[in-house]
Amino acid sequence: MAADAIVIGAGIVGAACADELARCGLKVLIVEAGEIGGGATAAGMGHIVVMDDSEAEFALTHYSARLWEELADELPSGAEYTAAGTLWVAADDEEMAEVRRKHSFYAQRGVRTEILDAQDLEQAEPNLRKGLAGALFVPADAIVYPPRVAAFLVECACRNGARLERGRRIHNMAELANATALIVNATGASAPALSPGLDIQPRKGHLLITDRYPGFVRHQLVELGYLKSAHSIDEDSVAFNVQPRQTGQVLIGSSRQYGSSDPAIEHRMMKRMLERAALYMPSIGRLSAIRGWTGFRASTPGKLPYIGRSPRQPNVWIASGHEGLGITTSLATAKLLADQILNRQPAIPLEPYAPNG
């Protein structure tokens, strides 16, 4: 079979692109060096979250979140789709002001949110420390188990005629000497290895998961300080970010570091991250931890993913650079990529996601 499109990488982004292209009738070949969903996709928290950092980030995450809602019924149970909602936790009055700003930002764009005061928050999450100011509740945000979703999307693609080649690493685009096929570089943080010049830096993150404690946490909890720390480019940072898994486990995040490509757990970062978690949830210290791990986000200078034609490599399309939001934005990425390949009208403007370099 001569492929129309070769998707390199079967992380959640490559899997979603392969599914969308195969659905549109293209003959797709998926090439994956390791396991399906075994890269950053195996590490990510799987929080489907609408963000408001910039209009472009909002547009992409909001569009994608709606696509997740549509997909939810089709997902296998192992995908653990749960519409748990997000609580953006405000520690003080200053952060409460941010809660109100976010509330009106979302309201103006049709996203329903609720402001919780200190008492509401205490009721919603009894294990948070007392004395927090309140929170913004975003009910439609969800949680998934990303590696299973990636496998599901690959299965869908294969039902539409796609072929999967596992265990093959592409070292150079020239290996794919099929003149007619278009190539999608969906290799996450490794994308620059195949598309030199692409400005993507790996950004390491730590996570830790506990034994089962059903009900200990009820929503995805994120501190509002997150926004500040997540974007301080030059410093290592940690933030309180805790998630209830469908299994009853508590998944604890998160850290952000540049300049490390070693996957080993760094005790120092893990400790900082857990201290932050214990600051917000003192009783978390008594829970039993069963495993920690790390993963690499693919970060870009513009804090937005690259979705579009490579400016340097003819026939190559980029779907990479999703930083800490690639689970959320994978489905929209696939739509926007296919829109460009097939000259369809995109649902949101494409320009902010044009690959640089």
Add this chain to the structure above:
Amino acid sequence: MTRVVIIGAGPAGLAAAAAAGRVARVTVIDDNTEAGGQIWRRTRNAWTIEHPGVETKFQARVIAATQADVTIETPDSCERLPFDKLILATGARELFLPFPGWTLPQVTGAGGLQALVKSGLNIQGKSVVVAGTGPLLLAVAAYLKSKGATIPLIAEQAPAARVNRFARSLLSHPGKLWQGARLKARLLGVPYRTDCWVESAEPGMLRLRTPGGSGSQPFDYLAIGYGLWPNTELAQLAGCRLSNGFVEVDAAQRTSIPNIYCAGEPTGIGGVDMALAEGRIAGCHATGQPTPPLPNRAFVQALTTTFALRPEVRAVATADTIVCRCEDVPLSRIQSCQGWREAKLQTRCGMGPCQGRICGPAIQTILGWPHQSIREPVFPARIESLLT
């Protein structure tokens, strides 16, 4: 003074402590409530009185090890303990091979049932089938019998010819011969059948297999053990090299990391005498004392070849037999994957609190996939412990 930390208070760890304690500051750490490991049951007091220079920490679990310190969790505290020399004497655990019915409450590990009886389970008048492989079956059967159980059968999967050859070879190991004869005398009257293994269990009734046929066997308890699996996790976490699944050591019991030693089962399943000898060597060498000679490993080799698992035993699990008990994953779902990592990511196999400690060896035995993804904490640990 050299600071020696010993992990494990079984025969190897205690022998190492006795040797090292003569000239060094020694701390022995064990997660049991008393010394003795799997085999010896001596009280903590008796042992510490004999070795006043040795500090012991019981109910203390090592959750992480680096090349300079270990992290120890107790029921109400956690500390990091630095060392000059570390001796890993972490022993072995039972290998559980899943078969239809292995998750019934009446089915336990061979050593596991012995431990339950030691901690109070009454088996007086109960009918206990002992099955699996290796000399441990005899020891367990003898113990259970002494506690009033009836043993209708010891089912040994190894073929008669190999077991007989092994028994004859014990003649050249006087200590072993004595042990073997003593056990045999105590077990007089207990049917010992070779070439026989458990195919499945239902409450009250076992299905047994031999190469030629099958049969039923009523039971109250089944104590089943397919031998021992070395506890190499801490050694791996500290960066020590393994070979063939065991911690690689030189003649002085040194691992590939210069200040870390390993003695006993993690270096090869060899029984008490071997563990004692290795522990002594490690304890002496780590503290600059002359080391006793290395024992002959022929016995270890003989054990391994005699009680090697037959292919039929590796295949007793059926498609819907649960292999990962933490996450309820049946064999068929694991088999549909191409390797450990895919199985883990797609089925959650090995992701539970045991982190593959039980299903890892089973899957390696059944499917040949080595399980090597060792991470801190090696045992579930309180989050506050990770903050130290």
